[in-house]
Amino acid sequence: MELGPYLLFASLEGLVHAAVLSLIALGLSLVFGVMRIVNVAHGEFFMLGAIITWWVSSLVSGNPAIGFLLALLVVPFIVGITAVFSDWLILRHLKYDPEATIIATIGILYIIQQFALMTFGPDARPVEQPFNIRLDLYWFGFSAYKFFVILSAIILLITIWLVMTKTKFGLILRATQLDSEIAQAFGIPISRVYNIVFGLGAAIAAVGAVLIVPIQQAHYLMGGEPLLLAFIVVIIGGLGSLKGTVAAAILIGMSDGIISVFFSPNIAKILATLLVVVVLIIKPNGLFGTTKT
């Protein structure tokens, strides 16, 4: 393929990747930023979103778009409630101790994964694309649905940004993130905020899952790689920084797309990991991270 179309194809692939990655990483970053805990089970909430999407869409017969829209409404809610429940059942009893919560979320990871294996089974299951349109771009074809994924992710990211900066709820989240003790002194119910944030983080990842499943199929082991990439994104972008997370997701997603196409996907992963090392040495708080005083 000629260089121009080659680059165009790589960039489009990279953008789809970046769109979904930014949603997953944003959920992880939100949880870390507000609650100061590392949620190792985050990838499994993503996977849970994918398999529930399959389940919802298989319940609805007829036009696949109906099942998809229903999944877009229902799945983030179910996954969010699951996360809220696991926070209520486990994490709050650990007083959100950073080390203990890592171990606990590893446990949650295995519980969700094995639950999926026992109920959903070991097979990859496809979800039909809500619309099956192939755009012929002369040198290659590209699915119209992939453009829809990019667009949806952009809309969702803007919505989250507006909620964080313009609403009272966003103000409460930012206050808790800045200093939870002072926030509590001002009457913010910290434990409830933590509970909601944990659910919200998982729900955002679940939206990413609903968007990706018509492209990639649902499988019980699909949570591993996104978790790793989300960690890379969050570390590069600065833990807890919304802007940084999105910027890093675009950087990693695009470079992954382009390097994968021109060289090999393995080299893309190696370079992303190297970038983490470099960022940690030069800017230990990430590109957009602020030093905590």
Next chain:
Amino acid sequence: MKKNSKNNFSRRKLMKSVAAAGTVAVMPGFVNYSQASSSAPIRIGFQVHRTGIGAAYGRWYDRTTQAAVKIINDSGGINGRPVEIISEDDGTDPKRGAEALEKFANQHNCDVAFGTLFSHVVIGSAPRAGELKLPYFVVSEGHHVASGMLNRYTLQPGITDVKSQVQAMAPFVKDNLGKKVTMVYPDFAFGHDHRDYFSAAFEARGGEIIAKVPIPPTESSFSKYFPKIPRDTEVLYHVMVGPAVLTFVKELGEFYGSKGPKLFGFIDSVEAVDLNTPGLEFLDGSYFWEGNPRYAQDNQTDHDQFYRSAVGVDKNGASVSDPKDVSTYAHMFGCWETLHIIKKGMEESGYSNVKDRSKLIEAVESMKNMPLSQAHPQGAKIFNGKTHQTFGHQYITKMTNGKLVLAHTTSIEDTFYPDEVDYTKQSF
């Protein structure tokens, strides 16, 4: 610690077990195994990919195995003894595969082990089978058995290997599809067999491999690999495995539409996949290698008909109870045939217990012609006792109106290549 139960086997216990055995013997439907010196079951350890990337194959290998065992038991078992299958999930993982063999030998007292498909699991498990002196009958297709990489305890009598398959495909691809081929294959032992042996056979016939595109078997999205396929490719040779094969073919269709090169695929790329899934229309007119044709063909034999209904597969290769549950028809016959070979080997060697394991292996090694029959519904085979590998017919089908229709059947001789090892010279 508990004493050896043999030493404190009391008269009362003996009476109890005699009474119990008597009760079972008069139960309705009980097959009479009275000819046997011992009626204890023959225990076959079944290493199955229940989870991990081989799960779809595992599910159907299991169904085929259960069906074959039912047929064998209904007709009197092996040497008058019933067959019992002990299944262990290997997670499609080499380390767990070796652990499963250990359990078969030391915990479950299995007579033999059987069943593995994915080549990395076979390669990871076979050395342990050799150490445990446990006959290990694999159903894997990898060339690792006949290449001499493994040991005397590992045999592949029920399914042909990749080297022989691709060698028989090369002339067809060259004469009917085109001379310039790009290969897309999974980046592990099985895919490397394709890469090495197809390219050698194809180039020997004057064809040219213009690019090789390896893809990790755990990959979940494939579009990024397709720009590596050169524009002047005449034939795209594709073979893919793992849970994401449907994504692979869908994205291939998205990328090329109807403008792409001609396609020649190993059925692995769409094994267990419903070919009428939206987005797969572009496959119409493309050719596939099949170990055993998924769709019942016009020239279907009685043996295929019998085997198909025993396993519970309909004319389209899907489960009779769920038309969406498509089988791994091109591969799973290997389990059926291997179990029948184990039966024959045990009967010919007069196998009675684990001490006779080497006699069993020698009996299988001495087998040669396996004619088309109920025990070999895929077709006749010729077994090479020296290389522990079987050779058989290969099928090429063409996707026509959403069905795979037989276009060419190779001879067994098309698949022969010179021996690379003589396992019979290795000691037990």
